[in-house]
Amino acid sequence: MAQGSWEPPSGLLRFPPSEQVLCGHGSNARCLQCSGRETLEVAASTHATFCRAFSSVAYFTRPTQGEVSKLAVPQRSLAAGEILFASFAALVLQVLRPGPLEMFLDLGSGTGRAVVAWALLVPGGIAAGVEIREALHETACEVAAGLDPTVQQRVSLHLGDMFHCDGWGDADVLFVNSTGFEAPLMRAVAKKLQEETKATARVITLSQPFEEGSMPGWTLVHQSPYRMTWGNDQIFTIAEGR
Numbered sequence: 001m002a003q004g005s006w007e008p009p010s011g012l013l014r015f016p017p018s019e020q021v022l023c024g025h026g027s028n029a030r031c032l033q034c035s036g037r038e039t040l041e042v043a044a045s046t047h048a049t050f051c052r053a054f055s056s057v058a059y060f061t062r063p064t065q066g067e068v069s070k071l072a073v074p075q076r077s078l079a080a081g082e083i084l085f086a087s088f089a090a091l092v093l094q095v096l097r098p099g100p101l102e103m104f105l106d107l108g109s110g111t112g113r114a115v116v117a118w119a120l121l122v123p124g125g126i127a128a129g130v131e132i133r134e135a136l137h138e139t140a141c142e143v144a145a146g147l148d149p150t151v152q153q154r155v156s157l158h159l160g161d162m163f164h165c166d167g168w169g170d171a172d173v174l175f176v177n178s179t180g181f182e183a184p185l186m187r188a189v190a191k192k193l194q195e196e197t198k199a200t201a202r203v204i205t206l207s208q209p210f211e212e213g214s215m216p217g218w219t220l221v222h223q224s225p226y227r228m229t230w231g232n233d234q235i236f237t238i239a240e241g242r
């Protein structure tokens with residue numbers, strides 16, 4: 001994971017819509033899922049740095065029985081399926097379009113793919129994550145330790161329960177990869193978001209929106225399917241009062 005004397009490639013890398021969402025047609029056709037999507041351009045060095053950092057890190061790990069019995073949270077919520085770079089980059093650069101220095105908080109950060117991607121994609125962007133599974137947190141810390149110091153200094157990773165983590169009120173974008181979250185957990189997240197986030201914050205959920213009525217005053221600003229390791233999944237972005 002150390003950078004060593006490795007030189008990242010230069011130039012731009014293009015991710016066409018077919019890399020952002022899976023469709024059952026040829027590359028020249030368009031369907032409801034992919035129409036309106038643009039080819040994403042990312043610095044080849046950013047993508048190469050991300051791939052290199054996570055080259056030996058699995059995309060999905062089930063919790064061990066030890067983790068399940070030790071952690072007082074529903075077992076389903078501990079399953080760690082992680083974002084794909086092209087989909088996350090498309091969400092960040094084409095939908096969220098954060099300003100420089102915006103702060104990202106990943107609530108359940110796993111091995112840190114979304115956290116590291118944000119720090120690499122957003123100039124000066126601050127990226128924080130909180131993860132309850134110690135083994136995943138440790139992997140994320142190892143990955144972060146191998147990043148260039150200018151990126152590393154903008155990344156912070158915390159071990160613990162997201163509900164005991166400070167920072168909800170500082171974040172500009174809060175990310176909840178909620179695929180395995182059951183209704184009571186979604187309600188608890190919604191309650192804490194209502195109480196603590198700043199008025200300009202945006203919140204992302206995966207696979208499911210918040211229950212109707214659980215985020216009064218917030219509006220859905222974007223919803224689209226994105227390609228994940230297991231197929232397409234919906235990503236929802238909400239913001240207050242728009």
Ligand SMILES: C[S@@+](CC[C@H](N)C(=O)[O-])C[C@H]1O[C@@H](n2cnc3c(N)ncnc32)[C@H](O)[C@@H]1O
Nearest residue numbers: 077078080081082083108109110132161162177
């Ligand atoms: C589906 S993974 C997402 C990983 C990462 N955010 C990504 O999208 O690439 C969800 C993560 O949330 C973690 N998690 C579940 N409940 C949590 C809690 N109460 N506090 C902190 N992390 C939690 C799980 O252990 C798991 O690693």
